[in-house]
Amino acid sequence: MTATPSTPTLKDLAHQWQDHSYAFLDESSKRELRRTMLKAVALPGYQVPYASREVPIARGWGTGGLQATLSLIGPKDTLKVIDQGADDSVNAANLRRFVSRMTGVATTTDATAATLIQSRHRVPEEILGERQVLVLQVPDPEPLRSVEPDISIARQMHADADYGLMWLKLYEQLVRYGRIVQGASYPSLVHGRYVISPSPIPRWDVPKLHQARHLTILSAGREKRLYAVPPYTDVRPLEFDDIPYAVEDQSGHTCFRTGVTQKFMNELPQDDGSALFELSDAGYGEKILNAAEGDGPAPERTYFNDEGRFYHDGYLK
Amino acid sequence: MTVTSSNSPSHSHGADIKVVPLQAPRLTTEAPILTARGVSRQFGAVTALKDVDVTLYPREVLGIVGESGSGKSTLLRMLNLEDQPDSGDYTLSLPEYAGQNLFTLTRFERRQLRVRHIGIVYQNPYLGLRMKNSSSGNVAERLVLAGERTFATLREAGKVSLAASEFPLTRMDDPPIQLSGGMQQRVQLAKAIALRPALLLLDEPTTGLDVSVQALVLDTLRRLRRERGMAMIVVSHDLGVIRTLADRVMVMRHGQVLEHGLVDQVLDDPQHPYTQQLVHAKL
Numbered sequence: 071m072t073a074t075p076s077t078p079t080l081k082d083l084a085h086q087w088q089d090h091s092y093a094f095l096d097e098s099s100k101r102e103l104r105r106t107m108l109k110a111v112a113l114p115g116y117q118v119p120y121a122s123r124e125v126p127i128a129r130g131w132g133t134g135g136l137q138a139t140l141s142l143i144g145p146k147d148t149l150k151v152i153d154q155g156a157d158d159s160v161n162a163a164n165l166r167r168f169v170s171r172m173t174g175v176a177t178t179t180d181a182t183a184a185t186l187i188q189s190r191h192r193v194p195e196e197i198l199g200e201r202q203v204l205v206l207q208v209p210d211p212e213p214l215r216s217v218e219p220d221i222s223i224a225r226q227m228h229a230d231a232d233y234g235l236m237w238l239k240l241y242e243q244l245v246r247y248g249r250i251v252q253g254a255s256y257p258s259l260v261h262g263r264y265v266i267s268p269s270p271i272p273r274w275d276v277p278k279l280h281q282a283r284h285l286t287i288l289s290a291g292r293e294k295r296l297y298a299v300p301p302y303t304d305v306r307p308l309e310f311d312d313i314p315y316a317v318e319d320q321s322g323h324t325c326f327r328t329g330v331t332q333k334f335m336n337e338l339p340q341d342d343g344s345a346l347f348e349l350s351d352a353g354y355g356e357k358i359l360n361a362a363e364g365d366g367p368a369p370e371r372t373y374f375n376d377e378g379r380f381y382h383d384g385y386l387k
Numbered sequence: 388m389t390v391t392s393s394n395s396p397s398h399s400h401g402a403d404i405k406v407v408p409l410q411a412p413r414l415t416t417e418a419p420i421l422t423a424r425g426v427s428r429q430f431g432a433v434t435a436l437k438d439v440d441v442t443l444y445p446r447e448v449l450g451i452v453g454e455s456g457s458g459k460s461t462l463l464r465m466l467n468l469e470d471q472p473d474s475g476d477y478t479l480s481l482p483e484y485a486g487q488n489l490f491t492l493t494r495f496e497r498r499q500l501r502v503r504h505i506g507i508v509y510q511n512p513y514l515g516l517r518m519k520n521s522s523s524g525n526v527a528e529r530l531v532l533a534g535e536r537t538f539a540t541l542r543e544a545g546k547v548s549l550a551a552s553e554f555p556l557t558r559m560d561d562p563p564i565q566l567s568g569g570m571q572q573r574v575q576l577a578k579a580i581a582l583r584p585a586l587l588l589l590d591e592p593t594t595g596l597d598v599s600v601q602a603l604v605l606d607t608l609r610r611l612r613r614e615r616g617m618a619m620i621v622v623s624h625d626l627g628v629i630r631t632l633a634d635r636v637m638v639m640r641h642g643q644v645l646e647h648g649l650v651d652q653v654l655d656d657p658q659h660p661y662t663q664q665l666v667h668a669k670l
Contacts (some may be wrong), residue, residue: 241527
């Protein structure tokens with residue numbers, strides 16, 4: 071029995087023979103991770119423990135994100151790796167090279183062209199779509215750690231949805247500094263049930279997870295725990311009734327390369343004491359510059375428009 | 388004899404004697420706010436509590452005295468639902484928990500009950516306070532756990548409660564670690580009374596404070612009791628504290644109640660040999 075040309079055989083579907091496992095991890099490890107991720111998607115925001123294998127980078131350098139990426143990736147994927155918004159920093163370049171060597175997948179710096187994005191501490195500015203997965207590297211998955219040092223008790227508190235103490239943390243910041251100073255990992259309630267520590271993405275990026283079209287996987291390799299924000303799921307930053315959540319104020323900052331405003335900026339201090347601002351999302355900046363020269367696709371719609379308005383009306387007060 | 392009990396047989400002979408029925412003290416005609424029956428707890432070979440009964444009436448202060456290791460603090464931990472006994476019943480006369488044995492509550496229900504209806508002041512402020520948070524934040528913790536989510540309300544409630552425990556409001560945002568022992572106890576007290584609990588538990592509230600500060604804290608407690616009419620249980624080995632604060636007293640030893648009664652009755656006319664020894668063991 072021979073297959074007709076229109077029906078692909080197993081041989082056509084399988085990747086080429088290699089002397090190492092496809093995507094580095096052995097099949098059972100990947101299967102375990104995929105099961106973990108399914109569980110995490112089924113329980114939005116719940117921290118699911120997993121085995122966390124050895125990978126050839128040190129714990130704390132994105133092993134959690136890397137393992138999630140390696141077990142999700144397939145031959146037809148396109149990969150983008152972000153490190154604090156940049157595609158070319160050491161961490162991002164190493165991870166991208168490693169994954170592409172172990173899988174042979176195409177890589178890109180264009181957030182909308184990638185199917186799989188591994189990121190350290192940023193969500194791209196352009197709106198991600200339904201067929202995309204964002205993997206975030208997480209150093210500390212436990213939002214309750216600062217108020218409850220005992221992990222067993224913290225788990226009970228998660229089980230009881232007993233999150234009152236998180237407001238105590240915000241209260242302390244308001245009393246001490248007169249405003250909320252939590253710049254990253256802003257505690258957020260997912261699907262009205264579990265509070266997560268959304269990796270250390272800035273406050274600017276947290277709303278992007280709310281009712282997002284893409285799937286977000288947050289994976290902590292050192293702490294061996296993984297959680298997810300599935301597509302179209304509510305993510306609400308914790309706030310007081312009389313003090314609404316606010317993202318970082320980017321007004322008055324203009325990217326000196328692209329002229330873009332109202333995006334998350336990096337501040338570059340100058341010798342004369344002034345500062346220049348530059349888009350933190352390097353891939354987006356590159357896309358704008360290329361498009362201006364007629365060399366590449368036009369940038370797509372962003373989460374925050376040029377007036378700084380968020381794309382979900384009424385979500386940010 | 389003009390006063391005699393109505394069911395006493397002595398009046399049957401003299402018809403000319405006017406019988407005035409004995410009236411129980413007003414305190415005891417009301418339903419008790421707290422009833423614990425047969426509370427026992429064993430830690431391995433050590434009997435921490437054996438068949439202890441506690442009854443507390445509205446607006447009453449009950450003192451518990453006894454030496455170290457007599458089970459006072461274990462009993463208080465049970466009453467604060469921090470620990471489970473081996474056997475025993477515990478009811479508080481609260482509308483939502485009427486007739487329910489509180490020892491059978493789930494972990495979550497216990498926590499809810501504790502936050503809303505029971506205030507506690509520990510001897511060691513490190514047990515009751517977050518030392519590096521602000522003092523007002525420590526008080527706000529109670530409200531935040533009870534579901535309050537408005538910053539202005541939390542702030543106001545913190546002020547009111549700290550003022551009620553006579554804490555200087557200029558220091559309300561200082562962390563307790565920077566405060567003196569007396570002030571730390573006041574923060575604990577403010578936190579305990581922030582939600583106007585039905586029951587206030589005091590575990591050696593003034594031990595470790597110097598005598599003048601001790602007197603001030605006791606004054607505050609007496610004033611709170613007068614103004615808010617809270618029922619309190621005070622555990623102390625200091626008979627002076629018990630005499631100042633309490634209406635009734637329970638003497639404990641080896642996890643058992645040896646003697647109980649009104650404070651002046653027990654402390655001025657102790658019946659049990661151990662109580663006699665305790666009362667006379669003054670430096």
